[in-house]
Amino acid sequence: MATNHTSDDESTRLYHPYQNYELPINSQYLYKLPTSPEYLFTEESLKKRRSWGENLTFYTGTGYLAGSLAGAASGIVSGVKSFEYGDTAKLKVNRVLNSSGYKGRLFGCRVGVVGLIYAGVESGVVEFMDRDDGWSSVVAGLGTGAVFRAARGVRSAAVAGALGGMVAGGVVAGKQVLRRYAHI
Template sequence: MSRAVDVQELVEGRRLYAPERPKAIYDLSTSLECLFKEEALMQTCSWGENLTFYNGISYLTGAMAGALVGLTCAPAEAEHGESAKLRLSRALNQSGSVSRTYANRLGVIAMLFAGSESFVFRNHGKDIM
């Protein structure tokens, strides 16, 4: 065993660490750092935090997926002899329309998921998670 491993000890939730010099011991905390005691006791995010996170991620994912689908469908709808400017406009309109639809659908699903998760967690307690 190396000297660094010998010096590491767990003392009341703290780890003593001495990399090279045995006399220089640094006291590093291994517990979560919270400002208030209530935050340390809370195991999950609040309903608002879950709603914001899930809805934001889902909306952005839906917007990106919809834009890709719209861009792939736009050339199929283009007519022969259209100018490049008109084709670009058609592609942007198609991707915007599809991405808006996908983003809104995934956002609603995320809202339902966040609400039901918070409802179940609140009514059944911490033992379910």
């Protein structure tokens, strides 16, 4: 068992391998283990980026959750608008639940797929360019928009790609502004 003790060096923790056994062993067998992750190569420790699998999970899950919440909110509004004169309370609740569930699933799946495509394109761009900066995010946004609307034709893909690039650029610029002025 590893136990955290405050010592002169905060980056280590004490580890006693025989702690759970009632053996008369001195404290000379305590080991100081580092608390930070250990890397095999120094290049791994210099990267401050999530892996492609973590990105895939993060962007897809976040997109699905945000899309589901937005779709549910939109569904609540449309469910309330669909009330008719003489509806009972059960029927009104049923309309709201059906509408919010339908739109929540629909929006959640669409935005989740956009997050999935973005994570894949961004990981490919970072791997190809061998750098991770704001421009790779903008290129990934451009590619995501183009791929998402590619089935509707070249013009639709070009417009969606431009919009995706602008949205990604806006997010990158907003992130830089927050870092500079909000000290995040």
